[in-house]
Amino acid sequence: MTITITAFESSPDRGRGLARDMRVRWALEEVGQPYDVRLLSFKAMKEPAHLAVHPFGQIPTYEGGDLALFESGGIILHIAERYGGLLPDDGNARARAISWMFAALSTVEQPIIEYSTVKLLERDESWYDARLPAVEERVRVRLRQLSARLGSADWLDGAFSAGDLLMVHAVQRLTGSGLLDAFPNLGAYIARAEARPAYKRAFAAQLAVFEAARRS
Amino acid sequence: MTITITAFESSPDRGRGLARDMRVRWALEEVGQPYDVRLLSFKAMKEPAHLAVHPFGQIPTYEGGDLALFESGGIILHIAERYGGLLPDDGNARARAISWMFAALSTVEQPIIEYSTVKLLERDESWYDARLPAVEERVRVRLRQLSARLGSADWLDGAFSAGDLLMVHAVQRLTGSGLLDAFPNLGAYIARAEARPAYKRAFAAQLAVFEAARRS
Numbered sequence: 001m002t003i004t005i006t007a008f009e010s011s012p013d014r015g016r017g018l019a020r021d022m023r024v025r026w027a028l029e030e031v032g033q034p035y036d037v038r039l040l041s042f043k044a045m046k047e048p049a050h051l052a053v054h055p056f057g058q059i060p061t062y063e064g065g066d067l068a069l070f071e072s073g074g075i076i077l078h079i080a081e082r083y084g085g086l087l088p089d090d091g092n093a094r095a096r097a098i099s100w101m102f103a104a105l106s107t108v109e110q111p112i113i114e115y116s117t118v119k120l121l122e123r124d125e126s127w128y129d130a131r132l133p134a135v136e137e138r139v140r141v142r143l144r145q146l147s148a149r150l151g152s153a154d155w156l157d158g159a160f161s162a163g164d165l166l167m168v169h170a171v172q173r174l175t176g177s178g179l180l181d182a183f184p185n186l187g188a189y190i191a192r193a194e195a196r197p198a199y200k201r202a203f204a205a206q207l208a209v210f211e212a213a214r215r216s
Numbered sequence: 217m218t219i220t221i222t223a224f225e226s227s228p229d230r231g232r233g234l235a236r237d238m239r240v241r242w243a244l245e246e247v248g249q250p251y252d253v254r255l256l257s258f259k260a261m262k263e264p265a266h267l268a269v270h271p272f273g274q275i276p277t278y279e280g281g282d283l284a285l286f287e288s289g290g291i292i293l294h295i296a297e298r299y300g301g302l303l304p305d306d307g308n309a310r311a312r313a314i315s316w317m318f319a320a321l322s323t324v325e326q327p328i329i330e331y332s333t334v335k336l337l338e339r340d341e342s343w344y345d346a347r348l349p350a351v352e353e354r355v356r357v358r359l360r361q362l363s364a365r366l367g368s369a370d371w372l373d374g375a376f377s378a379g380d381l382l383m384v385h386a387v388q389r390l391t392g393s394g395l396l397d398a399f400p401n402l403g404a405y406i407a408r409a410e411a412r413p414a415y416k417r418a419f420a421a422q423l424a425v426f427e428a429a430r431r432s
Contacts (some may be wrong), residue, residue, distance in 0.1 A: 071315045099290025125346075148267075149267075
């Protein structure tokens with residue numbers, strides 16, 4: 001069975017690994033499964049052929065055999081359930097790791113996306129300076145809680161899991177913002193993840209797509 | 217095994233069913249499992265005893281036997297995997313239903329939470345009127361896509377699933393905002409969910425907590 005995922009033809013993050021195909025590439029590398037990539041233009045993402053697979057017109061999608069999936073969290077959970085290496089064997093530990101996946105995507109990433117949107121779209125608005133501190137504080141509250149829970153551990157709950165994969169990718173978006181500076185254990189957590197061979201292979205693969213697009 | 221969940225001692229939504237314990241109550245009613253509820257004050261939610269179970273100091277949590285979980289998505293997926301009635305038996309359909317759970321929480325709820333936050337916290341700010349339309353439009357984009365995918369179907373992908381449960385609860389937060397008016401199929405989708413006996417029992421149970429708090 002060939003696994004095919006979709007990704008941006010030319011990623012708006014310029015190959016920094018922030019697009020959500022990175023998560024799925026990383027998960028596939030962690031479990032040692034090869035995959036093909038179908039690149040999509042912004043125009044193609046909104047066309048019926050892609051909307052049939054992804055109702056919200058985004059990347060990534062996952063196709064394998066007669067299964068088509070959208071939404072990176074759902075795709076990664078499917079990969080984690082099908083192949084070993086991303087979830088613990090013990091039932092309770094597995095349920096907790098899955099809760100961390102949801103926590104990454106809904107509780108931690110939500111204010112980070114809001115913060116990124118403000119930085120990207122509202123920088124020239126008259127209210128930008130007045131409003132930014134409250135948005136930053138919503139992010140800081142979550143970072144403080146995440147940092148307190150992680151403490152001096154390597155990963156959130158025992159061995160590296162799909163919960164760590166999604167959490168690292170959510171928090172990584174803040175690299176360079178200064179917001180992580182107060183939480184050295186979170187910086188070390190990201191660095192530990194980035195040092196994983198699977199991460200490095202996934203990062204190089206998505207960067208190669210961006211570099212090729214730039215050359216063409 | 218007794219299942220115990222946590223909920224607000226006095227819900228800030230005044231019993232409208234928007235707090236996240238409602239989702240878990242609804243899921244437990246759908247699968248026919250009884251549960252106890254431990255009520256928490258806002259102060260207790262930030263204390264070490266609760267933070268040990270929920271790193272982000274929120275409700276709901278789930279405790280059953282030697283398993284403690286946080287994050288409504290993770291709790292509901294655990295319930296859905298353990299008991300019948302919230303996920304299809306077929307493996308592919310099951311993976312798609314789980315993708316809808318993630319879509320509800322990260323793709324659809326994210327702009328709705330941002331919209332609710334703006335309505336709640338920024339109404340008196342000088343930028344409120346100038347900024348609101350862009351926030352509303354981010355919500356409308358998702359509603360338009362969701363409405364197009366749902367079409368004239370009863371549920372998002374075959375029979376009612378945990379994906380519908382989370383999607384309905386995410387979109388319900390817009391009831392009364394006017395944003396749903398342009399999408400009658402989404403209004404009917406919410407009404408269909410609210411007519412389910414399990415929904416009604418869960419709604420009544422959380423309302424009873426609020427009414428009791430008001431009387432005391």
